[in-house]
Amino acid sequence: MQKSLITMAAVAMLAGCSLAPVYERPDQPVPQAWPAGDAYKGVPQAAADAKPVSEIQWRDYFADANLRKVIELALANNRDLRVSVLNIEKAKAQYNIDSAALLPKLSASVSQTASRTPSTLSGTGESFINRQYTGGLVMSAYELDFFGKVRNLSEAGLQSYLGTEEARRAQQITLVSEVANAYLTLIADQQRLKLAADTLQSQQTSYDLSKKRFDSGVTSGVDVYDSQTSVESARNDMAVYTAQVALDQNALVLLVGGDVPAELLPSGDLNAVTQLAAIPAGLPSDLLRSRPDVQQAERALRAANANIGVARAAFFPSISLTASGGSASTNLSGLFKAGSATWSFIPQINLPIFDGGVNRANLNIAKADRDISVAQYEKSIQVAFREVADALATRGTLDERVASQQALVEAAEKSYRINEARYRKGADSYLNALISQRALYAAQQGLISTRLSKTSNAVTLYKVLGGGWQPELAPPRG
Template identity: 50%
Template sequence: MQKHSLIAIAVALFAAGCTMAPHYQRPAAPVSGSFPTGGVYATQPAAAAGATSANGQAATDIGWRDFFADARLQRLIDIALKNNRDLRVSVLNMQAARAQYQIQRGALLPTISAVGQQTKSRTPLDLSVANQTIQNQYSVGVNGSWELDFFGRIQSLKDQALAQYLSTAQARKAAEIALVAQVADQYLQVLGADDLLQVTQNTLKSSQESYRIAKVQFDTGTGSELDLRQAQTVVEQAEANQQAQARLRAQAENALVLLIGEPLPADLAAGLPLNDQALITDIPAGLPSDLLTRRPDIMQAEESLLAANANIGAARAAFFPKISLTGNFGTLSPTLGGLFKAGSAAWQFAPQISLPIFQGGVNKANLDLATVQKNIQIAQYEKAIQTAFREVADGLAARGTYDQQIQALERNTFAEQRALDLSNLRYTNGVDSYLSVLTAQTNLYTAQQSLVNARVNRLTNLVDLYKALGGGWIERAGEQPRPADAPVDYSAERAPAAATSAASAPSAG
């Protein structure tokens, strides 16, 4: 009767899932309740002409195909999501954590195994019975064992493994969102390199023409060698810059190829030039508290904190007794042929309780370690929130200033072009020296480079702000977001295994 009562109590506790883990409370967000306003944050742009408007939707509700209008870029992102090796490693890490969770979850259940055994032994003649020194014993049966988790040690370890699995699922989600932004940023860098190369080629072409004129004048005695050499310096510098820009353009494309995980396809659609990249510019920032449910890196840090909290429960339970039930049932015979004869049945039941008395302070040290590890995870969770707040605030500051900066640079470029035209006119009429033309050419080239760089930076900031607000997980607006632990079909061979394992574990939002 007592045995059955003990089992009933164990089953009740097991079903209730009791643990000694501390009650979890989410730490307060160590940031302001709203993003900065005023100053550089005050002038946030509306939807650009010809571009799609966010219409008040959060970044998480805007698909990346809606955010990026360039068909060429969309194709590259699609390829990267299938081929990028870093993302593939994130998915495999998630699958490994899922398997570890399943292993730990299995420890809550009894283990049952079929066993067949032969034992053969020799006893000294003076100790033998009936002068039988050789003894054989054959057995076939079923062995079972079960640790009764009265104090929640195994349950806490299972909760820890589950939280770690969900943490890796959120890490995979963060990696995928980051990859979308990385491909877009690198694509924009390639377009910017194209524009800078074109600016350098135009500068080289105009400087070569100026050098040709200066040489003709020098050869005919109407120009000085100083003018000729000054014109030559512009040509040589432009040629050097052209090589540098061509190198940077090739390296930018190599970086893009690495991100997408394969060579650029030959059938890529024609892309839009840099100035026609109509990204969504009016995505609302929302509140900092929204980031807790929109940023997978924050959710990843919280799951790691939950795992550390569960580990404290396991460390506390180690101070209490461990109760286990073991037993077997089968047949036993001195001969192989007698295993299944009448009267050969045999069984054994062996409950055991183990109470730690002295372990050199190991349990206390383990509890102290678990507590410190939780405090570390609290600090990392808070840092993840602060980092997210800073990234969004930086993006808003940049979004509020780039349009005005580019407008000023466009006016400056126009003014420098006009100054070059006037300097050329004054030089050809003998009013000024060639130095004024040289200065004007250098100033125009610098202004054009600054304008191109500012345009690239404006677009990459919009991409990074979209990512910082949690955008990039869904492909099209209106789609139901996938679970963070959704399997990925990299090949037909992997699909069945991935689907099977996904069905046996809970989903991460």
């Protein structure tokens, strides 16, 4: 009997069966090509040998040296990313706990058992104390994994652990894009502040001229008040964008996880900072599988699939072994001497007969969790496809928007110069100059916003296409 059980245990450990369903990746519930139409005509087609975005590392993608340094600071100090790294360590430790159940647990112990027999119960009429000392190795309740219960638990733990790694990758890619967008937004608001300052200076000059002409009796007070409204509007914008620049810097500091050195803060314009590498477009939709959030959803699906095997194994007998071997003696000095060897072997078979439907309910729960994970995986694919399609649609129209906005600025500037010159020569009232000035100011603000949209879209495309993961620098000590 003993040899049979040992043989069965060896066979189970080497070639045990698994009751988990064979994993099959669900079909993608999205088209096999990106959308086409007027919105996508401006998207450049990818070359046949174009490198996938998931293989383009962020250090190669962002060309501005200061921006790269700011991103490096964020990767080393951002607290959300640090939590993601610690979650990986936690999941890895949990996986080690789950996988440890595949091996028997041995422990060494030395114990004493003492009992006193009263005189009324002893055969000699005298009380006495009986002592027994034991020591050796103990293997407690090692379950033979005939039906793959332990291995499926370990597989589920492994997939959860790998899922946390994918979550960390997604967190890093998101952080890189957030830092880049915060950096670009700061540049745009700095430009808006400068535009407001230039406008205030220009309108202050026009206001001074209007006031002099009014004092000379050349014009009415309406021109003075119209000019003053433009001055006060520009002054208000100065205050608004001064605060906004400070808010942008605070947001960047939070993302970086510490102060940003002054020499790394942007001081140029959007065109100078965002000379980013081109992203190949027109890629097949199966590229979405490289996104870490999609891979994380698939890891969760694999874990749910393994849990079905765990639930199914509960319907079958389980065999556990408890064994010990060592020495026993009535005297401590007699332990481990010749003739004191002792051992015990306790196999136990547990056959479920009636559990009130608990095992069936657990199996139904495991299947429902698997179906939920399938739906979540498919939803992650659909969300990823929608995000890429939106980014491509925006990109396909941005060049036309920038060109039209630039033409609008040029036309508004010419109109303002003509009306301003007519007013200075006394050929027209200040109202037309004021209207054209406001149109120019709005067009210039719109041009800054459109350029920001174009550069931010490049960052968004890098993120939604699963931009290449790259290990961050080690966090500074202390």
